[in-house]
Amino acid sequence: ARDINLAVVAGDGIGTEVVEQGLLVLDSVLSGSGVGVTTTDFDLGARRWHATGETLTDTDLEAIRTHDAILLGAIGDPSVPSGVLERGLLLKLRFALDHYVNLRPGKLFPGVTGPLANPGEVDFVVVREGTEGPYVGNGGAIRVGTPHEVANEVSVNTAFGVERVVRDAFARAAARPRKKLTLVHKHNVLVHAGHLWRRTVEAVNAEFPDVTVDYLHVDAATIFLVTNPSRFDVIVTDNLFGDILTDLAAAITGGIGLAASANINPDRTAPSMFEPVHGSAPDIAGQGKADPTATVLSVALLLDHLGLHSQARTVEDAVAADLAERGSAERVRSTAEVGKDLAARVAG
């Protein structure tokens, strides 16, 4: 009997609520499969920071490393200065555990209505680079608070880092029916980083000759996401552009309540991390209003990563069925009710 050793970082706000339901569904889909789940809770986030001043210690990190995967809810609270938990905890996990593939599906499930009048079929994935770009924390400021302040932010891009994520994106595109990869960047302005990305995509394309490649500037990509999202199959892009595009992608596919993500270390030198795209939403925390679906879909990505593909499909199908029925539902269910319904659907 196999056992999944899962690190759980429920985090702040609605994080704890949605993770509880994600775990419920995970347990349910695995019951009777011979695969067990052992969870270890990590007390990380705003509460811990207020209590101890710590964000993520070396001890925490080493303990997390021993797990097969991480399920994360949400990090962040208005009571903590902006950037402290983002840089010190969430991004630190992504960087330290080398999550260079930040995978974010953009799929419009049948029955879901988004803001677009005529979305068409929407089913793409964004492969967002996760360990470089403007996210490296290579910034600084001088004369802070004076009229002579200068604040810089450096985007760092390496051939090593770009190539590995581009290759991953090509492999994903090659495995999909349409076999199409769109590079999104801004190489007419960010010429050095942009040309590295462009040359890399051209070079790696030789290894995947059946994948069709095109290119969009990031500004143009936002246009197509609202006027013709069906044109996208796999998008590969840098850390910041990926952040922006995946929130927009979530919006057009029914909102961040449904948007899943996986922070993947494809080399498996450290555990990968699965988290909803949404934040801690302090405005609705503790009220049972959060939609756990994004977390449940992240659990499906986790199952896929661990090779449990049939269980992953079961979870996705359950979400699809649940979403298809929402339109005719009499009332909006609570976080726990949605979790319970999904857990029931996936039960073997």
Place this chain on the structure above:
Amino acid sequence: ARDINLAVVAGDGIGTEVVEQGLLVLDSVLSGSGVGVTTTDFDLGARRWHATGETLTDTDLEAIRTHDAILLGAIGDPSVPSGVLERGLLLKLRFALDHYVNLRPGKLFPGVTGPLANPGEVDFVVVREGTEGPYVGNGGAIRVGTPHEVANEVSVNTAFGVERVVRDAFARAAARPRKKLTLVHKHNVLVHAGHLWRRTVEAVNAEFPDVTVDYLHVDAATIFLVTNPSRFDVIVTDNLFGDILTDLAAAITGGIGLAASANINPDRTAPSMFEPVHGSAPDIAGQGKADPTATVLSVALLLDHLGLHSQARTVEDAVAADLAERGSAERVRSTAEVGKDLAARVAG
């Protein structure tokens, strides 16, 4: 009698087609007003670069400086390496002429249908910083083309540069009925630049106490642009975020065929520049298919900048009337036909 001394940079692709119509409407709205227009054509863009290798010489720049304003069509062609004309011509003009306010209205005119099912009333302006941020050209790469390449891009932000554009944005917000300013940045990741922007907005708010301020991360801003664009009044943001948000804003308000922009030097130490947001669109160039409306609306911004407010309103009203009738039109008009119709509408 007053004379407007206008530098015209028609540029590449559809640039020449739309500028011709913009000038036609400008002449028409000024006829009988006692204000004349004298134009000087500047041969800049792909053709010139292919012929001479020049993008924008010091002589060109000094000649342009002597004008009251610049009307620009579009710059760029696939035959020129990416970045050459953008950095060497378009951005060089914006930077050299200190166009620190890049003003881009996002208005959904009655009768125009965009991609959103229920857009509501959309009428905001984006004040995009135009002379700093990731656009400064402060990037570089080592070991280019090798597996050890490192390509960096530096976003440079100064108190001087941020404060002046933030103050301009506050003044615009104060002059509008809703008096609301939204700062868009990503201060939880780009902490140095982001906190400079945030502190500056807080400080300048003291000078405009009747303006309500809020903040959105750039990723969240893209969500609201498609789910609730009515929430925006004035947006102030950095150069790159402004680039991205204004293409999205154009998309939700009927497309880049309608999106106007002004590159303003509010201190009037150099001529301001008015240009449609769209590019040179080589795929439809020379076919009379381009919509000159974005250029005509840019002409309205030009008239406003030169203090010719009643003429600016006349142009805007003509566009509004033209757009209101498009839905019932029997056929799509050519570039020249739209220009002719608008010129007729504004004729005194």
